[in-house]
Amino acid sequence: MPSIHDFMTWEPLLRLLRAGNAESLAAPGGHVAGRIGRGSWSLPLPRRFRRPGQARQGEDMQDEVDAVERVRSALADVGADGISFMVEISPAGRAVLYLLNPSPAVEAGIGPHPGSLILVEGSVPEPWRRLPDSVPGAVPAPSMDLALLERTLRERLPDATGATEAEIAATEARLGVALPDELKVLYRVTRGRSQDWGGDYAAASRAFEAIGCELFPLDHLYIADAPSRPCPWRFAATEAVVTPLDAAVQGLVGSPGWIAFGDNGGGDRIAVDLTPGPRGHVGQLIMLGHEQNIGAVLLADSLTDLVVNRRSDSHSGHGSDQPPAVANVWSLTSLQAAAHPELEVLSIGVWDGEPLSLEPVTGLPRLRTLTAYPRTLADPLEIAKLTGLEFLELGPDEWRVLLDAGAVPRSLSAAAIEVHGDRHPFPITAIANELLALWDRPPITQTIIEGDLGPAA
Incomplete structure (x- = not known):
């Protein structure tokens, strides 16, 4: 036993x-x-x-x-x-x-109740399936200067140990992508191995100041694509990829063109961006915040810009107002205020007014996520009219209505049960297992x- x-x-x-x-x-x-x-x-x-x-x-x-x-x-x-x-x-x-x-079909929850139920094996939310848009005409920034970059680095790090061409080639083979020229220049000057500093904290600090970040050794470089940024379904499903027309960085979870090579010292990753936004540059530097599930901010137009100008600030690179892809009804005056053809995620939180009808958002072409606090919906069966849902989070009573009516949307890839208060675990587990059974997924035993x-x- x-x-x-x-x-x-x-x-x-x-x-x-x-x-x-x-x-x-x-x-x-x-x-x-x-x-x-x-x-x-x-x-x-x-x-x-x-x-x-x-x-x-x-x-x-x-x-x-x-x-x-x-x-x-x-x-x-x-x-x-x-x-x-x-x-x-x-x-x-x-x-x-x-x-x-x-x-294996249930993510960890908080307390005794189950987390998200993965109804379709291997499924991930829509933002985690998004690849970068092509940006024809995107070019490197005028600030990129390989000779200036190398000269500056060698002046600041005269005793650094650089990587060999064989080590750089091995990294490219492992990643499956050619390293940008600026990154090659950087690693030819210093390979970023902690043992090269011999435990000398002052030397490591000088390297940080010289480059503008904590440099990863070549064998720690990775592609910051969507799978490298995992997130539980119930949180990931409420995100949306939005890239304004004046954005320097695409609002993605990750990209095959984001090569992470460093850290800001606080857990935020620094990456070279080979798939920039409409107003960005190929090879710009971006920062992926460790407290965010999606998106990145522009750090510098180029690695030369970061090193030579000692950039330390980050900026979003855009300021246009965009139609809301994500709406939180507790911060709006009505459900009508949330209805928009671009709406992807609708979250209904604590609501003091009369229970809401979903009629205003019925037929919206991109609505894929609905989360509703218990007892906020006038008629849970209206959910059947939302034919594009891939994620649905409801209270136990609302799920009971859908299950008893045979009206659980078959478009779902995942679901969650919103539990508040000291609810007995058994009825919640029973609802979870009924939902799992509809997709022939392993139950909670x-x-x-x-x-x-x-x-x-």
Whole structure:
């Protein structure tokens, strides 16, 4: 039996949960639920506050950390990334633990409830399928000057070790694309290996200042295409690719023409852009923010511009007003205000007015994502008229209406259940499994483990 299914693995955690949730466990139907992942956990445990002026110490929650680590170790043994659970504990200490075993068709959620359901295997949201538009006539920026770039770099880094032509050729073969001339000049001067600095922090800092970024070694260069920027379905589906006519950078998730070669020191990637926007230049430098799922900003017109002029600011490169591809109804006065032929993503959040009819957005040609907060729709069956949806997020009651009527849109590639409050995990899991079954996808299964914790102290 895998240790993840052993009561002893869970016992320390169950004792903490009992101590922290005695009142809710004693109520009729009382239970607690949570999730433990390899990198994080979500548990209904009270936080321990210290007196004002005292910082929380690691030992304040060491018992929780130790209990979680037992479970995480068991997850690692079976190669699982995480698991959700629910437990009922009687006053006498009898514990019934329900493990909701992960399905390969379900992304990790928050707490015990499932994340997005991947109804079509291997599917990704529309922005992650977009390739760059061609921009006929795009040329390098006038600031590009190979001789000036090399001279400046050698003056600033006289003792640097450059890459060989064989190393550059090997990188091109690995990436499947020729490196731009400016990038070759850079690596011929310095190959960016940390061992070349011999642990000399000052030398590494001089290299950063000389180039304008932390340079990756050649074997760390990568193509910043869409797959290199993964994102959970429920977030990715609410993004949209928009490139205004005066944009220097295309509003993509990624591009086969974005060659990432450095970092700004804060986790944002620096890349050469070979597929610029309508007002951009071939070989311009862009920055991909680590807190954004999509898009990039212009950093410099060329690598020469970055190095010689020591650029440190970034700018979007456009300012035109565009028809909204993404609409959030809680910030608009009505659903009519969101309706536009270019609308791709419609999100309905908390709404104080009467429930909304979807009639104003019926027939919009590009609408592919709808998320609606529970009880904001006047008639969930109107969703059947939205024939182009690929992602749909609704509350449990709205999904129940669609399932009972056999009206779940068959155009969907993924779906999500919006859960608020302390909802019992079982009905939510049942809805998820009904949706998965419509596409013949693997269900969320359940394992029951029983044990005795003894009377509470």
